[in-house]
Amino acid sequence: MTKKLILVLNCGSSSVKFSIIDPIQSIIYLDGMVESVQHITSLMIYDHFMNKKLLNKFNKIDSYKQLIILIFNTLSVKYKNYLNYVIGIGHRVVHGGKHLNKSMIINDYVLSKIKQLSIFAPLHNPFHVIAITVSLQKMLKLKNSNVAVFDTAFHHTIPKESFLYAIPYQFYKNYSIRRYGAHGINHLYVTQQCSLFLNKSIDQINIISCHLGSGSSVTAIVNGKSVDTSMGLTPLEGLMMGTRCGDIDPYIIFYMIQELKISVIDVQKILTKESGVLGISSVTSDFRELEKRYSTYKRAKLSINMFCRRVTKYISGYSSLMCGRLDAIVFTGGIGENSSFIRQKIIKKLSLLNFFVDVKKNIKNNKKIFFINTSASSSILVIKANENQVIAKETYDLLK
Numbered sequence: 001m002t003k004k005l006i007l008v009l010n011c012g013s014s015s016v017k018f019s020i021i022d023p024i025q026s027i028i029y030l031d032g033m034v035e036s037v038q039h040i041t042s043l044m045i046y047d048h049f050m051n052k053k054l055l056n057k058f059n060k061i062d063s064y065k066q067l068i069i070l071i072f073n074t075l076s077v078k079y080k081n082y083l084n085y086v087i088g089i090g091h092r093v094v095h096g097g098k099h100l101n102k103s104m105i106i107n108d109y110v111l112s113k114i115k116q117l118s119i120f121a122p123l124h125n126p127f128h129v130i131a132i133t134v135s136l137q138k139m140l141k142l143k144n145s146n147v148a149v150f151d152t153a154f155h156h157t158i159p160k161e162s163f164l165y166a167i168p169y170q171f172y173k174n175y176s177i178r179r180y181g182a183h184g185i186n187h188l189y190v191t192q193q194c195s196l197f198l199n200k201s202i203d204q205i206n207i208i209s210c211h212l213g214s215g216s217s218v219t220a221i222v223n224g225k226s227v228d229t230s231m232g233l234t235p236l237e238g239l240m241m242g243t244r245c246g247d248i249d250p251y252i253i254f255y256m257i258q259e260l261k262i263s264v265i266d267v268q269k270i271l272t273k274e275s276g277v278l279g280i281s282s283v284t285s286d287f288r289e290l291e292k293r294y295s296t297y298k299r300a301k302l303s304i305n306m307f308c309r310r311v312t313k314y315i316s317g318y319s320s321l322m323c324g325r326l327d328a329i330v331f332t333g334g335i336g337e338n339s340s341f342i343r344q345k346i347i348k349k350l351s352l353l354n355f356f357v358d359v360k361k362n363i364k365n366n367k368k369i370f371f372i373n374t375s376a377s378s379s380i381l382v383i384k385a386n387e388n389q390v391i392a393k394e395t396y397d398l399l400k
Helices: 064-078 108-119 125-138 153-157 170-175 184-197 251-258 264-273 276-281 287-292 298-319 333-338 340-348 387-399
Strands: 005-011 015-022 027-037 040-047 052-059 086-093 146-150 207-211 217-222 225-229 328-332 369-371 380-383
Touching: 005 064, 005 125, 005 387, 015 064, 015 387, 027 064, 027 387, 040 064, 052 064, 064 125, 086 125, 086 387, 108 125, 125 146, 146 184, 146 387, 153 184, 153 225, 184 207, 184 217, 184 225, 184 328, 184 380, 184 387, 207 298, 207 333, 217 298, 251 264, 276 287, 276 298, 287 298, 287 340, 298 340, 328 333, 333 340, 333 380, 340 380
Parallel strands: 005 086, 086 146, 207 328, 328 380
Antiparallel strands: 005 015, 015 027, 027 040, 040 052, 207 217, 217 225, 369 380
């Protein structure tokens, strides 16, 4: 075993994914997840090296801080043989804003900026701050070896005509209001994998990357760089998502506040936590459940159809940015990787762009990357998301 491992913490609003990785040889020694669902908190860890799985269940832990502490306590007791070789901790951070535009070793300045940017990523950045704070407390020997890897960093190559909003310029100049995007870590990983799989230099890769999950985004990548993306100032813009509304007429917000007398705080809650496919179906934000009820429940069908239509609109629009050559459409993320049904519905609307699904190839398989297109079609790839590998490599490169 190498003596230089990286612990990666990838924090969501209700779950924490974590890994211990050898960033040089791209070996995952251990990965796991802790999440709270209903009245239960579950901790799952898979030790790849020993081929052993740990699953513990507890009464629901409501404190996010306690979830992070549970991870560190478990690792220090049961996986000390790996933890002893950890030389750094990599943290996925959703929003880095204007100034945190590349991976950075975390100090007081970086941590304070991540806190400030919580206003733009309220479902994510506050939890990153908690994870970083606990990491600094629990792993004192690595106090100067915590690294923030930002989802927004990959999108700093987007040109001004794409990242500006059509509002008075002073709001950009004085307050840095602009498109920042998200999911950049995985969009970068997808770009790197396409380069290897298609045997093309990364600076010659032109793809449209569709990260589809509870949060979803589409990114136009030209010559290996992000040139446009569906998420905006915050992860609320763009595609219809699990509970987020995505693109809407801004006047809806004025109407809710002025005419319906809904408070600003409640409007924010409605648009971030009660909209998307949950808002349309009224039953769930889980696409797996909606697929099961697609044929029997009209609004499950409606919510999925709306979602797929919006994905195809972004793909179609971004095809015009490809400078005459589109190497592939890529599906990634929990839905993009696992739902052959949704992939087929999306691609069915793209025949005009010469994309056609091979039904047999489109069936879920265990490969990390595979084609799903017919021989007559332009390339369509499915790539398993691996943000943690990118975070581990970025962390190691900064610390070495």
